Amino acid sequence: MQSLELLTREARALAEGEIVITAPEAEVARQMTVCNACRYCEGFCAVFPAMTRRLEFGKADVHFLANLCHNCGACLHACQYAPPHEFAINVPQAMAKVRGQTYADYAWPPALGALYKRNGLTLGLALVLAFSAFLGLMLATRGALWGVGGSFHELFQHGLLVSLFGPVFAFVVLALGMGARNFWRNVTPATSGQPASAPAIAEATHDVLRLKYLDGGHGQGCNNEDDAYTLWRRRFHHFTFYGFMLCFAATSVATIYHYFFGWVAPHELPSLPKLLGVAGGVSLCIGTAGLWQLRRRRHPRQGDVAQKPMDLGFIALLFLTSASGLALWLGRGTPALALLLCLHLGAVMALFVTLPYGKFAHAVYRGAALLRHAVEKRQPNPIGLGAD
Known part of the structure; x- marks a missing residue:
């Protein structure tokens, strides 16, 4: 009954011109209609039971x-x-095109949604160079760009770094949070309308952390450039995801150390921030290098070719952030300390600036979609067919 009411409201909105169905959305609807009649892939992933x-x-x-x-x-x-x-069914490609569109549709502020189309590899690398050059110029005016020892906090004071990165980080959290809220508000009525329960949250969290649906639905993995299955896409995603989380944890622990215990950076092994940071940096390097190779070799029919620059740009920024961080640690006692610090901070700043309008958004919206699926599957099937 609720689905019928939703369709009625949507039909009325369409008639009044409030909702415009784009060509990629219409194509997904067409393909899903065909797939709904076939249902051969019903057990592959969450899409088909839904x-x-x-x-x-x-x-x-x-x-x-x-x-x-x-x-x-x-x-x-x-x-x-x-x-x-003649049916030309290509669900991964059709879904990828709409997915890219949703990033822009739900972006906050809405006017910045167009940045998704421009956030590519060239822009990412240009931002790294620009921010690094700016920081390098700051040090050069003080004669501290080369051959100056000590810690990086002697080059850039803690308060300065907080003033540079704090507002950007706050904006990233706000922009992604608002985008997720917009997406959630739109899809909730179409997915039973029920609030998220504790069991649904637990299931969605489990599926996110395990990357459950990157196993191809049969445990053999994904297809990349041909019909062969590979688990490497899932493995490299795990390296990337958990590497990012470990690096975030390292920064969070170091912040607690600084403000609550007065333990000022830099921290050395075997301190917890350093253990987390090194493990996260190495994991990120492995994961992003692997995803770069897989993404470049992937068959064009497997996704939206127009999004390839955005994908590679995000991968490159993650790799540069982790690799420069490891290089900074290894070069902490060398004359190149200041240059390495400028490169690392430039990469981090470029990553932060592009985060709300790049491929990182897929993690936010996919997590929300998995949660709505976990909620919906616990409700009676409105048409009485199919299985969750």
């Missing part, structure tokens, strides 16, 4: 399903209606 709960696919449904898709590619290689068949 699909079977619907007879029609409105804008909110399409946005929900697109962000639920992990782009593993299994359904494309299993589909009897894939190109060159």
Whole structure:
């Protein structure tokens, strides 16, 4: 009944011109209609059980399903209606195009949504060079760009770093939080409308942390450049995700040390911030290097080619951040300390600035979609067909 009411409201909004269905959204709706009649891939991932709960696919449904898709590619290689068949079913590519659109649609502030189309590899590297050069110029005016020993806090005072990175970090959290709120508000009525329960939150968290749906639905992994399965995409995602979290944990612990215990950086082994930071940096380097190779070799039909620069830009910034951080630690007693510090801080600043309008958004929206799926599957199937 609730789904019927939603469709009625959406039909009325369409008639009044309030909702505009884009070509990529219409294509996903078309393909899901065909898939709903076939259902061969029903057990592959969360997309297809969610699909079977619907007879029609409105804008909110399409946005929900697109962000639920992990782009593993299994359904494309299993589909009897894939190109060159006249039905031309390519779910990963169709979902990827809509997914990229949703990043811009739900961006906050809305005017900055267009940055998703410009946030590519060239922009990322240019920002790293620009920020690094600016910081280097600051040190050069003090004659401290080369050959100055000591710690990096002697080069850039703690208060200065907080004033530079604090506002940017606060804006990143606000922008991503507002985007997630906009997405949640839109897809909640289309996914039962029920609030998230503790069991649903626990299941979604489990699926996020395990990257459950990057196993191709059969445990053999994803497809990359051909029909062969590989688990390396899942493994490199794990290296990247947990490497990022370890680095974030290292920064958080160091902040607690500074403000609550008066233990001022730099911290050396075997301190907890250093253990977390080194482990996270190495993990990030491994994960991003692997994802770079896989992304460059991936078959064009597996996703949206237009988003490749954004993907590679995000991977490159993560790699430069982690690699420069490790280089800074290894070069802490050398004359190159100041240059390495400028490079690292430039990479971190570039990553932060682009974070709300780059590929990082997929983690936010995908997590929200998985939670809505965990909520929806606990409700009675409105059409009485299919399985969760």
